[in-house]
Structure formats: C-alpha cells, structure tokens
Amino acid sequence: MAGSHHVGSESSLASPSDQPHRTAFHFQPPKNWMNDPNGPMYYNGVYHFFYQHNPFGPLFNPQMYWAHSVSRDLINWTPLNHAFAPTQPFDINGCWSGSATILPGNKPVILYTGLDSEHHQVQNLAVPKDLSDPYLQEWVGYTGNPVINLPDGIQHDDFRDPTTAWLANDGKWRVIIGSQKDKKGIAFLYRSEDFVNWSMHESPLYEVAGTGIWECPDFFPVCVDSNNGVDTSVMNSRVKHVLKVGLYDYTRDYYLIGSYTPEKESFVPQNELTLDALRYDYGKYYASKSFFDPVKNRRILMGWVNESDSETDCIAKGWSGLQSFPRSIWLDQNQKQLVQWPIEEIKMLHENEVSIQNMNLEGGSIHEIVGITASQADVKISFKLTNLEKAEELDMSGIDPQVFCSEMDASKKGKFGPFGLLALASHDLFEQTAIFFRVFQNNGRYTVLMCSDQSRSSTRNGLDKTTYGAFVDIDPQQDEISLRTLIDHSIVESFGGGGKTCITARVYPTLAIGDDARLFAFNYGTESVLISELSAWSVKKARINIEETIGCT
Template sequence: MEISVIWFVGLCSVLIGNGVEVEASHHIYRNLHSLQSKQLYRTSYHFQPPKNWMNDILIHVFAGPMYYKGVYHLFYQYNPYAAVFGYIAHSVSADLVNWVHLDPAMYPNEAYDILGCWSGSVTIFPGNKPVILYTGIDAKNHEVQNLAVAKNLSDPLLREWVKWPQSPIMTPINGIDPNNYRDPTTAWQGPDGKWRVVIGSHRKHRGMAILYQSKDFVHWTQYQHPLHSSGKTGMWECPDFFPVSLNSTNGVDNSMNNPSVKHVLKASFNSHDYYIVGTYMPNKDKYIPDSDFMDNDLDLRYDYGKFYASKTSFDSKKNRRILWGWINESHSVTDDNNKGWSGLQSIPRSVWLARSGMQLVQWPIKEIETLRVNQADVEVSFEFQKLEDAEFIDPSWVDPQLLCSKRRASIRGTLGPFGLLVLASKDLKEQTAIFFRIFNNHNRYVVLMCSDQSRSSQCQEVDKTTYGAFLDVDPRHEKISLRSLVF
C-alpha cells in the first residue's frame, strides 16, 4: 500500500512518506516566537559574529578553536567594518552555545603579514601554554608561517597576543609556490620529543601536506617527504591531522599515538572537505591511508552541503573531539550588504571513529539541546515492512548528488521519497526537501539521502544546489533516522 503522510510543525517542517509503508516516530522541541524579533536570516544554532564579514571561500575559518582554563575560544577571520576580509577576531564561551565577542586578537601590521593575517591553528604546550601558528601574506604577496603567543597566561580570556618578532618561522623553499603554502595544523609531539606540523600546498600537480619538525617551536625544518600527497587533487587548503580511538567514542590529544588509535587526514579541495583514515608511523613520519583521496565514487567527506575549511580540536574538559566548519551561504554581495553580515559556522559536532574503523561518526554536541526551548529540533525515524518492493539500482548511478538532482522530492519511487520539507510555506511553493530513497542492489539495500534546495528560496540569486550521499545503513536491521535543527 502506498501512503502519503503530511505532518506540519508550524511552518517549520512537513513529513513526507511517498510510496512507502512507514512508521514514523518523532520528538519535537520548538518555540519559534523568538524568531520574529531576530535580524533577517540570522541563526541561533550557528556561531556568527554580531555583524559584518566572517571568512571567504579561500581561507580557513579559525586560527584555532581550543579549551583553556574553563573557557572555549574561537579565533576566526573577521572584518569589524564591512562585509570583506579584515582581522583575526576572537570570541569565548563557557558552553559552546553562548558566546562573548572580544576585541580582535591580531590584525595585519607587520612586514610578514601586512597583506593579511590568515588561517592557522592553536597548539597548547605542556604547562597549559597556548600558541598560534598562522599564515601571513607578506609585502611580496608571499604566504609565510608566523607565530603568536599569549601575553598574559593568567588571563583565562587570553585577550592579548604578541607576534613572535622572528617571524616568519617557515617560508616556502624547494620549489614550493609561495601562493600555495598555507594553513598550518595543530602541532603534535613525536616520541623523539620533536614537534610536527603540516602545511597545505600544491606542487607538480599534487596536493600535499608538507611536514615540518622542530625542537623549540621556533626553528623548523622541512621534512624530506610530505606527510602525504595525492596526484588526484588540487591545492590542499586547511589540512587537519588527528588521532581517533579504535575502542572508544572519546577524543584523544593530538600527540597520542599507539596501537589503540588510527589517524585522520583531512584536506579542503574541490569546494568540499575530504578525509581519509589510516595508520601513522611516527618513527618514520609516514602515513599509510586505508584508502586514498578520490580513489572511488564513495570518497569520505565531513559534509555534503555547504561546509568548508573545517577544523577539529580536542576538548580536554569532556574528552571529546569537536568539529567546526565554515558555511559560506549563497547570498549576493548586495544581499550581504543589505543584511549587514556574511558567513557563519556550522553547529559544533562531536566526531569519533565508527565501529567499522573505516569512517567517522558525527553528532551535534550535547550543549546544543539547551536551545530546544526556543528553536526547532526535530527527530524522525522510519521503519519498513516491504523492502523487497524496492526498485533495483542502475549500475550507472554512481554519483549520489547527480542522482538526487534527477530524482527530486517531487518524483515518486517505490520506496521513497520520505523525509522532511523544512521551512515550508503554507502553499509549499517554498521549501527545502530532505529525504531518502531505498534501492535494491542484488540482495542488499542502498539508502540515498538528498537535500533538494531547488525550491528553498524564491530569490533567483541564491544557490539552489541539490546535495546527495549514499548512507552506510542497512534498513533490514536499522531504522533510518533524521534530525533537523532549524534556525
């Protein structure tokens, strides 16, 4: 029997279940009245500065997220005067939900960063001493790596930072393009006591993470080989390298390395954030991935929507690893100027290694649930009774995003579409469809998830890309669940 279930949550969401016998259980947490008083299009779930510009497509969101003396810190690209590039701003929080915006931590004023203080990462030395490595663009328009240290370690807000006078401490050599040399990672210590850090680059048609070593964090030596490289990618922006536990959902410090962990290498390219899982051998400074970037059509990504230039950090307070990413939106410059701001951060997510050891699991941090008193938080799960009715998947359907574009929410299948229409207008002319389809693939089932933004706005200048991904879910033994955080 085919059924269509429509379920309204104010004007927030519609539940769709076309062509499938489905039992849906849901929990709704909502109070949308407070939205009416907010500035147009601003969100409450996502971090963003009070006004003006935050980041652009070419750079990493943060000089670093970190936890220090009971306070969470975010350092990010910001212009306090307009919707264009400016300083590295600084905000702090006790709970990762409510933020206090401080004065900018750094701004371009030295020969080695006069054309911009750009992306980087925070490393915390033994003794709880934080330092920042960041990319500066010097007077020659070359990208170089610089160091800044906290001026007053007794200040939990770390409001003042001092640039290291001997900066730059790393410069492009050995044929490295000075325009493709940026975004140092959080550093880690090897068993020999030396610090390691990698920098994103591109050389001889290979994206790469250039490896450096240092005894004192000031004098760095480029290692003879990159930590890893690939001839199938372009420039690696905003690389990230960190361990994940094989036996626990807890996060681990960046310097942890033993048989109980694997290592994740992430790079931003092709407008997406890709990652691989593998084994790091510190004695040889060699990284062996289980499968490499762009090896197949099921490459691992953090996210399949607008999400780029991400960074993780280890939260020592709660022993978890938290992932942030930049959402660049899709409004025109005129719209950005009219609304007075541009750019925001993703919802912070806890990340850990799946039990399979092959990919990461992500989930919004627990603190986000405190916003359920004034925002929409919808959880839906689906169960199925006649999976054998699923249509067979065509072998040519290897691109999930293309498949979602061809089979939008308005096109009925045997098992699907079913999901939510988010922020749907009363007449359903404006909506964002988040839905699933199930296909039969020779005695196993393939679950496709789509986000159809073709009708998300009646404004023609807004990006209306449809995104899609195949899920590692077996509907014979698992429910298909969807959680949507709205605004």
C-alpha cells in the same frame, strides 16, 4: 599584534524582522564577513574560538584579521577585540588561517599563515601576552617571525594553514601545512624541538597528484574502540589517524583514515583521495577545524558555512558567513568512516518538546509537526521499513548521488522514498527544503540515498539552490533509517544514519520565515513507512557575540 578593531555589537544591526535570515544558535559575527574557523581550543575553563574576519565589510578581503570570542559552554559566546591584525611585515597583507597547540606547562601558542610584505605565505608564531588573563585577550607575535618560510619551488600563494602540532616520542613537534606543486596537493611536514626552529622533512606526510592546492589541513588520532576523543599527540595501537584536507578547487573537505608511523613519518590511508572519497559534509561546509576538548574527552569539529545568496545580498544584509553548530566527531564501529553529531550542549536550548511514536505514514501523505517554532528547531525522526523486497531495483554503482538527487527531487515519486522532512515550509508548501531518503535494491543488497533538495527553498531568484546528495552506509533490513535536522532560519544541518552522512544547506525563504515557517514529516513514495519515533524541540536563542562586560573570574 592585538587589533584595535572590535567585532562590534549585534545591536548595531537592523531588527530581526528586517533580518529574517540571521541565525539564533549558530555562531556568526554581529556584522561583516567571516570565513574559516581558526585555533579553537579549551584553556583553563574557557573555550576560545578565533575566525577569519573582515572588519570593514561583508565581502571577502585578503587582508584578514583574527576575530576572537570566548565561551564556557560552546553555545553562548562573548566577543573580544581582534587577536591578530595585519600590522607587521610578516602579516601586513593578511593574517590567514592557523591552529592552536597547548605546550607543556599549559602554555597555549598559535601558528598561523601571514601574507608578508611581498605577498608570500609564511608561517608565524604568536603567544598570549598575559597568561593570567582568563580570556587571553592580547596576543603577541614572536620577534623572529616568520618561523617557517616559503619552500623553494612553491608558488608564493600556495603554502598555508598550519595544523595543531603533535609531539612524538622523539621529543620533536610535528605540524603539516597545505600546499601544491603542478596541481599535486601536498601536506608538507615540519619538525621542531622548541616550536621556534622548524625544518621540513625530506618528504611530505602525504601528496596526491591532480587534486590542486590543499588548504586548512587537519591531522588527528581517533579511537578504534571508543567514541571518546583523544589529544592530538596520542599515538598507540588503539588509534587510527585522520588526514583532512580542503580542496580549494572544489571547496570541499575530504578526509582519509589510516595508519601513522612517526618513526617513518609514514601515513598510509585505507582508501585513495579522489572526488568520490569521504567528506565531512556533502553540502555547503568547508575549511573545518577540530580540537580536543579535555573536559568531556571528545573531539569537536566546526566548519565554515558560506552564503548561497549574492554579494549584493550580503551588502544589503551587512554580514556573510556562519559556522556550523559544533559537532562531536569519532570513528564509526566499522572503522571505515567518521560519525558526527551535534554536541550535547544543544539541550540547554531545547524547549517545547513534541514526540510521536509508531505512526504509519502512508504513501503520498504528509504530517505537520506542530507545537514547536519551526524556524528554530531540532528534530529527530526514525523510519522503519517493512516489505523491503518491494524496493525498486537499481544498480547504484557508478552513480553520482548528488546528480541523482537533483534529477530525482522530492517531487519524484518512487516506491520507498522520497520520505523525510519538509523544513522551512510555507503553509501551502510553495516554499520548502526537503531532506529525504530513497531506498533501492540490487542483487539482494540495499542502498540508502540521502538528499537535501533546496530547489523550492525560496521564491527568490538569483540564489544557489543546488541539491545535495550522498549515500548512507546502513542496512535498512537491520537498522531503522534515522534523520536529525537542525533548522535555524537560513541554515539546515542534517545528520543521516546517526551522523554517518551529513548535509548542510543555506536557504533564504521569503514566506516560511519566523512564525510563518512550518515543519512536516512526509512520504511521497508509494509504500508506507513507519515513524517509529519522532522528537522535536524549539531551540531558544543563544547569546552569541553580544557585548558583555568581561570580568576576571
């Protein structure tokens, strides 16, 4: 099953000046197409990351391969040969997404979707060829593949992406697989005692009419009283469960928090799945996958961040697709939503710290943040607001925050807001990506809106410059309004309210590139705001998918 193709070397690309939108610390292959993250895991001192890869070009092709990179720190990644190639009858038309599970005895296995010789989506099992190889470079398919066939009554292309499996007290493994029937999204549940012979449970784990196909599902426990992550098989009174599904029709990842009872195979969420339900990220972010990291007792999340330029642009660049910077993910103290935050290892790449405390930002003013590389940066800023009784009166119930952010872009003056950051800005602000907040009141309650405005992000036409928006569940009377933004040439990842609301955007500046990019704090509202604290760093370039000699230590 190990492929003969290599992901290649970054040296095969044009010089950085010819590739101003390649990133420095976000995972991407040296060239060609990448989409879903697959099978992330930690095993014997090494982090493994697999991903959907077209080794033959920068556009999607259903005949996917699993590319494979390894790391000891989740920052620097070494490329290996492809783990899976579409060569067998059970995956000849594509090796699609799947997940890793560590079996008792410390044995890693992978379940993945194959497009078989009849173009049916079936589920296959693979194991490492040599467990003594520290990098698990070769994988072999089970001789009896597929281990799970297409269910009766399901369309041939509507059954995919098995999750990491979990083990209940009855000694049976469980896994869910995304599907649909008549536009009803379905998480089919399968059980097995030996990880080879699987049987479908009589009812799905969960299903919702009218949501279309669910893909890249994820199902995992989160602690109710700790930021720590737990293994996928943990089930007790101290955890709730998260069901995440990718809605293909909308390319969005939604999640539900609820209670799981394995004896009844019952998942009861706190809220319904609608298009207004909670999302991991309210920008460009999809097909995410999480895994438990036993080294630091945390759950780590990665997601695919697609391009916002054209296929013609991708062909010219020779590549397409990024992964988000790895995020720690946990249950908020209020138990109503998840919180995400860049993993702490990013500190390895920090340099040239600049900081500001207690600086008043008058209405209509900007302040340039100098001393860092603005095209490759990590910035944290907290705003303190006083005189909140002056906030604009507006009933935000029933308002679509993305539409509102689009109509009330960064140039539209309010009272409290817009205030935030101008990232990847040119010196004259002709180009800018604005990440900002607005605060409104209604009947004595305050609403915080977070926007990421890409409308002026590039002088180029033919780009998707969609503006994104979402609410942040904080009370500005009690809490400062904080923003953390990772800036990396063509990706802007923003975390509002300490990671309660995340928005990722792709941008393609023509002026604000390299050393010509600037970073500003701004306040275009009429009321002043206080920057209580600002810290910003240049972020050094990570070693990502640069070929190295793989040793045996």
